[in-house]
Amino acid sequence: MNKIILTQRGAPYEMAAEDRAEIEHSLHHYDDPRAASIDALKVIQRRHGWVPNNAIREIALILQIPDSDVEGVATFYNRIYRSPVGRHVITVCDSIGCFLTGFEEVYAALQQRLGIKPGQTTSDNRFTLIPTCCLGACDRGPVLMINDDTYFNLTVDQLDALLEKYA
Amino acid sequence: MSSNVTRPAFSCSEVNRGLTNIGPETHPLTWRYSTHGQSILDIKTYEAMEGYAALRKALTEMKPADVQAEIKASGLRGRGGAGFPTGVKWSLIPMGPDAGAKYMVCNADEMEPGTFKDRMLMETNPHQLVESMIVSAYAIQAKRAYIFLRGEYIEAAERLNAAIQEAHAAGYLGENILGSGWGVDLMVHTGAGRYICGEETALINSLEGRRANPRSKPPFPQIAGLWGRPTIVNNVETVSNVPAILLRGADWFKGLSQGLSGDAGTKLYGVSGRVKHPGLWELPIGITCRELLYNHAGGMREGLEMVTWLPGGASTDFLMPEHLDLAMDYDTIMKNGSRLGTGLIMVVDNRHNIVSVVRNLEQFFARESCGWCTPCRDGLPWTVKLLQSIEAGQGQAGDLETLDQMTRFLGPGKTFCALAPGAMEPLQSALKFFRPEFEKGIAAADSQQSGNSFR
Numbered sequence: 001m002n003k004i005i006l007t008q009r010g011a012p013y014e015m016a017a018e019d020r021a022e023i024e025h026s027l028h029h030y031d032d033p034r035a036a037s038i039d040a041l042k043v044i045q046r047r048h049g050w051v052p053n054n055a056i057r058e059i060a061l062i063l064q065i066p067d068s069d070v071e072g073v074a075t076f077y078n079r080i081y082r083s084p085v086g087r088h089v090i091t092v093c094d095s096i097g098c099f100l101t102g103f104e105e106v107y108a109a110l111q112q113r114l115g116i117k118p119g120q121t122t123s124d125n126r127f128t129l130i131p132t133c134c135l136g137a138c139d140r141g142p143v144l145m146i147n148d149d150t151y152f153n154l155t156v157d158q159l160d161a162l163l164e165k166y167a
Numbered sequence: 168m169s170s171n172v173t174r175p176a177f178s179c180s181e182v183n184r185g186l187t188n189i190g191p192e193t194h195p196l197t198w199r200y201s202t203h204g205q206s207i208l209d210i211k212t213y214e215a216m217e218g219y220a221a222l223r224k225a226l227t228e229m230k231p232a233d234v235q236a237e238i239k240a241s242g243l244r245g246r247g248g249a250g251f252p253t254g255v256k257w258s259l260i261p262m263g264p265d266a267g268a269k270y271m272v273c274n275a276d277e278m279e280p281g282t283f284k285d286r287m288l289m290e291t292n293p294h295q296l297v298e299s300m301i302v303s304a305y306a307i308q309a310k311r312a313y314i315f316l317r318g319e320y321i322e323a324a325e326r327l328n329a330a331i332q333e334a335h336a337a338g339y340l341g342e343n344i345l346g347s348g349w350g351v352d353l354m355v356h357t358g359a360g361r362y363i364c365g366e367e368t369a370l371i372n373s374l375e376g377r378r379a380n381p382r383s384k385p386p387f388p389q390i391a392g393l394w395g396r397p398t399i400v401n402n403v404e405t406v407s408n409v410p411a412i413l414l415r416g417a418d419w420f421k422g423l424s425q426g427l428s429g430d431a432g433t434k435l436y437g438v439s440g441r442v443k444h445p446g447l448w449e450l451p452i453g454i455t456c457r458e459l460l461y462n463h464a465g466g467m468r469e470g471l472e473m474v475t476w477l478p479g480g481a482s483t484d485f486l487m488p489e490h491l492d493l494a495m496d497y498d499t500i501m502k503n504g505s506r507l508g509t510g511l512i513m514v515v516d517n518r519h520n521i522v523s524v525v526r527n528l529e530q531f532f533a534r535e536s537c538g539w540c541t542p543c544r545d546g547l548p549w550t551v552k553l554l555q556s557i558e559a560g561q562g563q564a565g566d567l568e569t570l571d572q573m574t575r576f577l578g579p580g581k582t583f584c585a586l587a588p589g590a591m592e593p594l595q596s597a598l599k600f601f602r603p604e605f606e607k608g609i610a611a612a613d614s615q616q617s618g619n620s621f622r
């Protein structure tokens with residue numbers, strides 16, 4: 001697993017103006033600013049691929065809640081990353097639907113091709129591999145996502161061509 | 168993180184394969200998609216197919232109490248897994264001029280392993296859910312409504328947001344809808360992935376921007392839900408039935424089950440596993456698993472035999488081939504030791520090791536436990552370890568008895584929510600039906616010792 005990279009204590013986070021505007025806009029969707037915490041974390045993650053430490057405080061300041069609450073949310077949800085990830089994140093469904101249709105073979109082949117275990121990032125920083133829960137396509141398993149793209153009915157011989165699409 | 172590739176071609180589940188005579192009278196949830204032959208993404212197409220007619224009827228001819236009464240009379244039960252009567256849930260909401268802020272929430276956090284019906288409904292017909300949410304919000308007089316959508320459903324999010332924009336432009340959302348003086352706002356909230364968000368009080372915590380730990384009940388969300396205000400949380404398939412019930416009436420809806428069941432309406436049934444034609448079918452509630460599996464899904468793939476099946480998700484008890492002729496409704500499946508759950512069956516074939524199947528199921532639950540309650544947080548990883556050692560043929564004497572105890576220690580009433588009891592359902596039924604398979608994994612050398620550490 002990647003270690004959390006600690007930034008210099010107190011180093012300010014320069015939030016991009018458009019990110020700040022987007023977070024402030026999402027406050028209008030809710031009756032309490034706290035509710036925008038997941039939206040805010042997603043905005044930051046879209047920029048960096050993950051949520052850096054010092055961004056937590058900046059989000060907390062906008063939402064007017066403690067840093068620890070933002071961190072609590074950031075570390076709870078599967079699709080918010082508090083460690084750096086590669087340029088592309090592969091999430092492989094390992095739940096029962098894909099188990100019954102043979103995801104394990106595809107998963108093992110993927111690890112072998114990438115040369116990493118689940119939770120790791122390739123040394124060229126191209127791919128991070130993470131298992132995920134049922135992706136809601138059990139009729140078309142095995143299923144995986146690369147970033148926001150979902151792929152169905154996977155077989156081992158499709159993997160090379162699939163990975164080639166993501167530079 | 169931006170992807171430099173074009174999005175893969177959109178692909179949807181096979182729906183209603185082999186069914187004929189599909190229409191609004193028989194298939195309230197899927198007739199538009201099946202007769203149109205493709206997803207209904209623009210409002211004009213939807214309007215041309217009875218779209219927003221139920222909303223018009225409700226706002227011009229019915230009081231909120233009339234809508235509630237019609238839904239109660241229809242016998243509609245929650246399609247998310249628990250089967251609670253929708254009209255009863257709605258009737259617990261405080262009404263009247265002093266009721267204050269209320270919220271209508273759609274649970275679109277579809278994550279029960281084996282379940283892929285809400286994805287299809289939202290991807291193929293986003294306006295249907297938008298209309299359903301507006302009408303349901305009207306029935307409880309909510310001023311704000313949310314669709315809590317799981318973050319992985321990218322197409323569904325895009326399509327729902329586009330539909331909401333169109334509905335706004337057409338005057339079906341916002342202030343003073345269709346001149347009624349009543350208005351509501353509808354928003355899509357995308358989650359960040361955790362199974363527990365599907366539990367309605369955890370969903371509310373998540374929507375409030377907190378960790379998705381379930382809340383103690385009572386108070387129930389109908390009294391104190393989102394931001395402490397009265398809130399209704401309904402599953403996608405549940406609310407999607409509402410417009411058709413208002414247009415055609417409660418008696419019509421009851422008749423949809425064709426006497427196969429005491430339950431009303433149709434149900435989106437699905438089949439996955441190594442069958443010939445996995446997919447989804449909208450069928451009268453109460454059809455048998457045999458009909459679903461053999462008439463619609465084509466039976467098992469060549470050379471495979473069905474060993475056991477889960478009737479409605481990972482958190483339902485296994486049923487056996489002798490249960491194939493049971494009516495797939497809430498009460499019948501319950502009486503026979505399992506739950507209808509989401510109604511999408513998963514078939515386990517004879518090439519699978521049942522211990523490995525159960526180990527995979529429990530790994531899912533162990534990883535997805537929110538960690539709030541000790542029996543769940545500690546009991547599930549322990550269960551996985553025991554199953555892994557049994558799977559490897561290294562189980563110790565007493566391990567099966569410990570697993571038996573887990574099914575009690577993690578059973579109903581020991582935890583805030585139903586995650587741990589749900590996790591125990593496949594385990595307890597597997598231990599009941601396949602005990603010899605588990606016993607094979609107990610290492611012979613240890614078989615004389617008593618390893619039961621609890622007594």
